[in-house]
Amino acid sequence: MIEFRHVSKRYEGNALALSDVSLSVAKGELVFLAGPSGAGKSTLLKLIAAIERPSAGMVKVGEQDVGRIASSALPYFRRKLGLIFQQQRLLADRNVLQNVMLPLIVVGTAQAEAEKRSRAALDKVGLLDKASSPPPALSGGEQQRVAIARAIVHRPQVILADEPTANLDRVSAGKVLDALKSFHSVGVTCLISTHDEEFLQAADRVIHLQGGRLVGNIGQPAHAFVEERLS
Numbered sequence: 435m436i437e438f439r440h441v442s443k444r445y446e447g448n449a450l451a452l453s454d455v456s457l458s459v460a461k462g463e464l465v466f467l468a469g470p471s472g473a474g475k476s477t478l479l480k481l482i483a484a485i486e487r488p489s490a491g492m493v494k495v496g497e498q499d500v501g502r503i504a505s506s507a508l509p510y511f512r513r514k515l516g517l518i519f520q521q522q523r524l525l526a527d528r529n530v531l532q533n534v535m536l537p538l539i540v541v542g543t544a545q546a547e548a549e550k551r552s553r554a555a556l557d558k559v560g561l562l563d564k565a566s567s568p569p570p571a572l573s574g575g576e577q578q579r580v581a582i583a584r585a586i587v588h589r590p591q592v593i594l595a596d597e598p599t600a601n602l603d604r605v606s607a608g609k610v611l612d613a614l615k616s617f618h619s620v621g622v623t624c625l626i627s628t629h630d631e632e633f634l635q636a637a638d639r640v641i642h643l644q645g646g647r648l649v650g651n652i653g654q655p656a657h658a659f660v661e662e663r664l665s
């Protein structure tokens with residue numbers, strides 16, 4: 435589903451943010467990305483979303499060579515993805531439901547259908563009762579769950595979450611993670627970066643980065659190896 439072949443990324447004027455990374459993630463896997471600050475976790479996620487392009491190597495999502503997607507085709511490509519990045523704040527001047535509806539409205543979904551699906555997404559993250567609230571009235575953990583609802587409302591094939599539990603207490607972090615896991619359980623491929631040791635210990639698959647290099651790839655399932663060999 436996702437494949438990195440000898441991928442390096444250098445931001446202009448900087449050292450390598452990612453250095454010769456090769457890995458694959460099978461459809462439906464839940465994978466955690468671990469590593470100290472500056473290890474390259476966000477960069478790896480941004481390459482998958484084509485927010486950044488690789489300096490060398492190839493990033494594939496499905497059959498698509500992501501580094502070569504034309505800018506004009508990016509909005510269509512990104513419909514496959516649900517992005518939970520720290521920069522994507524909720525809009526404070528719209529209520530929770532309107533925030534979740536946004537990705538559907540921009541692709542032309544009818545208002546009534548968008549509202550129905552957004553309510554269902556809020557229900558899945560346990561926040562239907564907050565639909566009419568303004569985001570600033572919610573706790574950090576609740577806002578993060580709204581961000582998850584917004585990221586999945588268009589039924590993406592892949593969820594990319596960059597430190598979704600940062601700055602949350604244990605209980606809130608657990609709820610955020612449970613919400614993400616519920617999408618994994620219905621077949622969505624999930625990549626989640628985290629510093630959180632507790633979550634990492636409970637994870638089936640952890641990719642460790644350090645200084646832009648892959649230093650650990652624990653729990654890669656057998657079928658992913660087979661896919662690699664066949665490709």
Ligand SMILES: Nc1ncnc2c1ncn2[C@@H]1O[C@H](COP(=O)(O)OP(=O)(O)OP(=O)(O)O)[C@@H](O)[C@H]1O
Pocket residue numbers: 445446448450451469470471472473474475476477478
């Ligand atoms: N837009 C950018 N321009 C220049 N350098 C960047 C840019 N984004 C990241 N970097 C550099 O690339 C390296 C990897 O950064 P990245 O954000 O991917 O790490 P990270 O593991 O996500 O860190 P954190 O846990 O702190 O978010 C760092 O040295 C960082 O300073």
